[in-house]
Amino acid sequence: MPNYAEYLKIDELLALQQPVSDGPEHDEMLFIVVHQVYELWFKETLHEIDYLKGLLAHNDGARAAHTLKRILTILKTMVAQIDILETMTPLEFLSFRDRLESGSGFQSYQFRELEFALGRKDATALERYPKRSAARARLEQRLASATLWDAFLRYLAANGVVVPRADLERDVARPVEASLELHAPLVDIYRTRPALAAVCERMIDLDEGFMEWRYRHVKMVQRTIGTKRGTGGSLGADYLLTTLNRPLFPDLWTIRAEL
Numbered sequence: 461m462p463n464y465a466e467y468l469k470i471d472e473l474l475a476l477q478q479p480v481s482d483g484p485e486h487d488e489m490l491f492i493v494v495h496q497v498y499e500l501w502f503k504e505t506l507h508e509i510d511y512l513k514g515l516l517a518h519n520d521g522a523r524a525a526h527t528l529k530r531i532l533t534i535l536k537t538m539v540a541q542i543d544i545l546e547t548m549t550p551l552e553f554l555s556f557r558d559r560l561e562s563g564s565g566f567q568s569y570q571f572r573e574l575e576f577a578l579g580r581k582d583a584t585a586l587e588r589y590p591k592r593s594a595a596r597a598r599l600e601q602r603l604a605s606a607t608l609w610d611a612f613l614r615y616l617a618a619n620g621v622v623v624p625r626a627d628l629e630r631d632v633a634r635p636v637e638a639s640l641e642l643h644a645p646l647v648d649i650y651r652t653r654p655a656l657a658a659v660c661e662r663m664i665d666l667d668e669g670f671m672e673w674r675y676r677h678v679k680m681v682q683r684t685i686g687t688k689r690g691t692g693g694s695l696g697a698d699y700l701l702t703t704l705n706r707p708l709f710p711d712l713w714t715i716r717a718e719l
């Protein structure tokens with residue numbers, strides 16, 4: 461039996477936080493740890509989303525709802541972690557920011573994988589990663605795979621909901637878009653199928669949670685670097701503001717006005 465440190469590879473894990481600033485600057489450790497923790501949560505969330513898709517494919521609604529609850533709980537933790545990084549003042553960040561060079565969360569391939577898995581597909585994101593790199597291969601695979609939304613629609617169809625064929629057979633490499641034909645079946649679910657409506661509500665929780673992370677991230681960016689450009693090369697907060705209020709599952713929002 462391996463002991464605690466061996467099983468969890470603690471020595472290897474603790475060797476991975478390597479500040480590059482002179483000194484090094486005190487706050488760089490926090491910055492590294494927080495980003496690494498996020499990447500671990502991204503990894504776990506992708507793991508759970510893949511599992512969730514399998515549960516939906518097997519029409520296992522009870523365990524799917526349980527897994528969705530776990531994903532939502534992780535997401536809430538991810539949002540709350542922004543509070544920790546917000547204890548870093550603009551000057552503290554500036555003390556090591558230039559050492560990040562072009563490094564930015566913008567380049568997080570796991571974040572793009574998450575977006576792809578949830579339905580926000582954008583083939584141009586692949587171009588940021590070298591051809592034949594492991595990151596690009598992962599993204600190519602995610603781009604070609606069905607999204608959580610596709611798995612959700614198939615689950616509804618397997619439960620007798622009349623999901624339009626165009627939605628069931630859509631090109632999964634394309635982003636999820638609003639579908640007017642889906643509104644009547646979704647409204648019907650809310651009116652007559654409480655168990656399925658509960659799954660719809662967990663899906664909208666997920667969508668709202670993801671938007672909440674984006675909102676909190678942009679506020680952190682505004683209070684830390686104001687209107688400066690990002691290290692990833694974008695306009696910074698102005699770019700991030702364009703990513704807000706763009707739901708992953710638009711139909712689940714629009715049907716609320718029809719209920």
Ligand code: HEM
Pocket residue numbers: 494495498499545553564565566567568571677680681684685689690691692693694695696697699700703
């Ligand atoms: C002081 C803290 C932070 C600052 C100032 C900051 C700043 C920025 C900026 C300016 C961008 C726009 C892209 C660019 O760099 O040009 C960005 C994007 C991004 N950041 Fe951060 N960030 C911070 C912390 C974090 C943390 C802790 C994470 C967690 C992994 C993160 C993840 C991301 C992601 C995923 C994007 C891409 C968003 C998108 O394209 O929709 N950031 N960040």
